Amino acid sequence: MPSRSQTEKKKLHDFCMKIPKVELHAHLNGSISTDTLQKLSARKSSSDEKASDLAKLAKWKKLTENREQRSLEDCFEIFPLVHKLVDDAEAVAIATRDVIQEFAADNVKYLELRSSPKENPSTGLTRRTYIETVLKEIKQSNYESNGILTRFLLSIDRKVPLPVMGEVVKLAEEFHTSSEGLLVGLDLSGDPFTTNVSDIIPLLSRAKNAGLKLALHLAETDDRSAESLMLLQVPPDRIGHGTFIHPAAGGTDEMEELVNRLKIPIECCLTSNLISRTVKSYSEHHFKYWLNKNHPVVLCTDDKGVFSTNLSEEYRIAAETYNLQNDDLWRISNESINYIFADDATKTSLRDEWQICR
Ligand code: IMP
Ligand code: ZN
Numbered sequence: 001m002p003s004r005s006q007t008e009k010k011k012l013h014d015f016c017m018k019i020p021k022v023e024l025h026a027h028l029n030g031s032i033s034t035d036t037l038q039k040l041s042a043r044k045s046s047s048d049e050k051a052s053d054l055a056k057l058a059k060w061k062k063l064t065e066n067r068e069q070r071s072l073e074d075c076f077e078i079f080p081l082v083h084k085l086v087d088d089a090e091a092v093a094i095a096t097r098d099v100i101q102e103f104a105a106d107n108v109k110y111l112e113l114r115s116s117p118k119e120n121p122s123t124g125l126t127r128r129t130y131i132e133t134v135l136k137e138i139k140q141s142n143y144e145s146n147g148i149l150t151r152f153l154l155s156i157d158r159k160v161p162l163p164v165m166g167e168v169v170k171l172a173e174e175f176h177t178s179s180e181g182l183l184v185g186l187d188l189s190g191d192p193f194t195t196n197v198s199d200i201i202p203l204l205s206r207a208k209n210a211g212l213k214l215a216l217h218l219a220e221t222d223d224r225s226a227e228s229l230m231l232l233q234v235p236p237d238r239i240g241h242g243t244f245i246h247p248a249a250g251g252t253d254e255m256e257e258l259v260n261r262l263k264i265p266i267e268c269c270l271t272s273n274l275i276s277r278t279v280k281s282y283s284e285h286h287f288k289y290w291l292n293k294n295h296p297v298v299l300c301t302d303d304k305g306v307f308s309t310n311l312s313e314e315y316r317i318a319a320e321t322y323n324l325q326n327d328d329l330w331r332i333s334n335e336s337i338n339y340i341f342a343d344d345a346t347k348t349s350l351r352d353e354w355q356i357c358r
Contacts, residue, residue, distance in 0.1 A: 004320070015326050016315040020109040020357045022336035022350075023300055023311050025215070025240055025267035027155070027189065028099060028115035028134070029082045030303025034061055036098040037305070040085040053081045064275060064308040072221060075276045076191050078306055088123035089133045096137035099305075104141075104148035106310045110340060110350055111148055113138070114187040114215070116155035117168060127167065131175055135182050142182075149350075151184045151342055153215060158190035162199055169203045173210045184341035185213030188231070189240065192220050197227045204234050213237045213341040215267065219244040221278055225252050232258050238298075238339060242266045243278050243286055265296035265339040270317050271309045272302035282321040291322070291332075298336045330358065 004012065032040075041054055060078050063070065086095050096113070103111050115134060117127035131154065138150045154172040156165050168186075175183040186207050188200065208214055217240035219228040224244065232239075232255055245251040245259055245266075259266075268287040273279045279286070290297045299314045301307070315329055324332075337350045 012319055013312070013316055016312040016319065016329065017107060018357075019107065019315070019330055019333055020354055021107055021311050021315070021333050022110045022298065022340060023103055023108045024112045024238065024298050024336065024340065025269060025300035025302055026099070026103070026111065026113055027303050028095060028113050029079065029086055030306045031099045031102075031113075031301070032082060032086070032095050032305040033098065033102055034305070036095060037082065037085060039098075040091050040094060043091065044085065050084075053084060057081055060306075061308065064306070067271075067275065069275055069277045072276045072278060073191075073193070075306070082305075083118065087118070087120045088125055089129055092125070092130055092133045093137050096134050097141070100137070100141045100148060100150055101146075102304075103311070104146055106312050108148055108311055109353060110337070110342070110346075111150045112153055112184070112215075112341060113150060114153040114155045114189070116157040116160070116190070117171065127171060131171060131183075135175065135179055138182055149342075149346065150182075151340075152179075152182055153185045153187045153213075153341070154183065155187040155189050156200065156203070158188065158192065158195040158200075160190075165200060165203055169207050172207060172212055176210065176212055181343065185215060185237070187240070188214075188216040188218075190217075192217065192224060197230055201230060201234060204231075208234065215240055215341075217241055219251060219255065222250050225250075225255065229255055229258075232264075235262055236264060237341065238265045238267055240267050241269065241273065241278070243273060246286070246289060249286055249289070260293075260295065263296060265298055266290055267298050267300045269300050269302035270314055270321075271307050275307050282317055285321075287318065288322050296335070296339055297332070298339055299332060330354075 044050055117130040119126050138152055142149055154168055156168050172186050214236040215238040216231050216236040218231040220241040222244050246256040247253055270282055270285055301309055301311055304310050319329055334354050337347050
């Protein structure tokens with residue numbers, strides 16, 4: 001593949017920035033930028049523990065900026081540090097506002113944010129107020145029509161006890177009805193080395209029957225075929241990562257056949273998977289495999305703060321790695337609209353917007 005000149009690289013960078021984009025896999029607390037983390041830490045009274053947390057965060061950022069790889073377990077160590085800074089309603093509001101604005105600045109026109117609702121008795125934060133706070137910020141941002149439309153998915157964190165998962169599903173059902181279309185679905189995420197998913201399946205099926213859309217992290221790591229198949233049989237409306245689905249990647253024929261038959265879109269997060277070492281290189285990423293089969297794929301960031309990336313950068317990497325042309329990038333972005341969890345009227349108006357930007 002011929003390498004691009006500096007001028008061509010600049011042109012590609014500008015094109016990826018300029019095209020309208022859809023972001024469907026963004027964890028709120030993983031998407032917080034360094035600037036916002038600094039703003040959030042300034043709100044907290046200083047203490048040795050906070051200083052040490054910030055030093056750990058700074059070290060992490062440096063590793064990430066150098067694209068140094070870590071294990072998925074290492075990656076999960078960073079989240080508790082971020083969560084410590086986002087432990088009251090005001091911090092949740094600041095984080096939501098800033099993350100939406102940063103995606104808007106990256107020319108993301110439609111965003112689905114996901115987050116697991118947290119409680120903190122010492123600040124008065126409850127799971128309910130966490131959800132209300134995120135929804136209030138989303139509503140305000142949608143109302144201001146600053147070029148981006150946002151929807152919300154509640155995440156079920158795999159490490160919380162089953163009764164808490166039940167509470168999250170109940171809250172999702174309630175806000176699905178009362179949030180005027182803002183809360184559209186559920187995500188299953190968190191450390192894949194925890195929890196027996198057979199306990200969670202009935203909750204997911206219940207949510208699906210209640211009209212909630214499901215985006216499930218599955219086949220994110222090797223040797224999870226049995227649980228991934230169980231999750232695929234629910235079935236989800238979109239798959240998070242899906243790295244180890246097809247046999248050549250360590251999955252099974254049965255999984256691949258199911259995903260093909262149901263045409264379940266796959267949310268692909270190139271940099272996240274490379275840094276957390278679930279793929280060896282960009283060129284070996286499963287994005288290419290599914291794209292070549294004409295299977296629905298969506299380029300996403302996962303945790304733009306934690307992995308120091310943005311969606312334009314993910315498009316640029318895809319173009320460079322898989323030799324995609326501008327028309328291919330535009331098509332991938334445009335087709336992503338098909339897989340959003342919002343209603344048909346929203347899809348139609350986004351498609352019109354894409355045509356104007358062409
Ligand atoms: P939050 O739900 O807004 O707090 O976003 C951060 C959380 O997202 C983390 O604590 C994880 O549970 C989850 N998360 C972020 N990235 C990944 C991933 O790649 N796989 C599984 N879970 C993830
Ligand atoms: Zn994720």
